[in-house]
Amino acid sequence: MVPGGRREAHGVVPGAGRFGAPGPALVWLLAAACGGSAAPHTLAAAPQAEEACRPAAARADRLADVGPRGELILASGRRAVLSGLHWPDAPEIDAAARSWLLAFRGMPLVLTERGPEDRWGRRRADGIAGEAEPVDLAGGLVAAGLGYAGAGEAEALCRPALRALEAAPRAAGHGLWAGGPLAATDEPSLSARAGRFVVVEGRILHVGERSARTYLDFARRGEQGLTVTVQKRTWRILSEHGLSAATLRGRLVRIRGTVEIGRGPLIDLAGVEGIEVVEGERALRR
Missing domain, CATH: 2.40.50.90 (OB fold (Dihydrolipoamide Acetyltransferase, E2P))
Known part of the structure; x- marks a missing residue:
């Protein structure tokens, strides 16, 4: 009722x-x-x-x-x-x-x-x-x-x-999901949402571990797409739960966060809740 x-x-x-x-x-x-x-x-x-x-x-x-x-x-x-x-x-x-x-x-x-x-x-x-x-x-x-x-x-x-x-x-495809999930390789749509909170799906193609932060790249070299930065403390917590460079590379994930623009669209992962492994759900629509 x-x-x-x-x-x-x-x-x-x-x-x-x-x-x-x-x-x-x-x-x-x-x-x-x-x-x-x-x-x-x-x-x-x-x-x-x-x-x-x-x-x-x-x-x-x-x-x-x-x-x-x-x-x-x-x-x-x-x-x-x-x-x-x-x-x-x-x-x-x-x-x-x-x-x-x-x-x-x-x-x-x-x-x-x-x-x-x-x-x-x-x-x-x-x-x-x-x-x-x-x-x-x-x-x-x-x-x-x-x-x-x-x-x-x-x-x-x-x-x-x-x-x-x-x-x-x-x-x-209701409401916020009209047109399907936002793809991590859709650079124009991501850039148009600069400063806004988004939920993005994509497959991690490269993981770059550095001393202060780790970079998750969703686009092939020379192509535009999303990059996610993970601060050292958050990366350590993820690793403790089995989400390491080896286990994340090639996996389909869902990322939550605010889009920033650097050399391309960027999301700084706010915490461990900002990433979900969704492998096994339906394939991301292209």
Whole structure:
């Protein structure tokens, strides 16, 4: 059941416009099933990340409004952002995501906060809206293709299993996934997204280990494509979990991060959650 008691045809959530979403009950079941567990390729979090992700006691509130970039403005006067969600940068999808959240305005909301306040006085929180058919808000946005699973400005991705909910919109080409996954060899598309958070798929062709950082190259020599830099500490953690130069070379991976432009498109891996080995899934569409 959707807000207001109406059951929408074809499982489309009100406010999503042309961006389809699964029914709220399904969203809740999917997100609840994976919300606290590790995804298949998730690496163990560092102790400081575990502390930042430790959940507080749940509390009740109501959604009063939605501010810029998905800020939850609550009836209590407090403000929060959804944990585990990277808000979309594209204006059209930003508007659709905001409309999706506004469908829950005035409804009961259970918040489980994680970590300290950010510099704007907001808490990161898991948000469950509604009572008869509760909806995981972050999970619903990800499942509708209206948000990426990501740490945002937090130190760690506290709900890595939300990444599993990207599979359906990615396969259907909904929302953020329109046109299929962004390819690591698509230099024009990557460059056009400079300064924006992206999720990129590609096969690592070369691994260059240096004293301060490691370089993962996705394009052949003389061709343009993505380069990922991995700082020494992150590379050490990856290596401890079996992701070394030898095991990564030739593997199909998914990278999350913000595109920068150097000699070509570049992503500096923010942490171990920024890379997933997806070998065994369907081949990347060219």
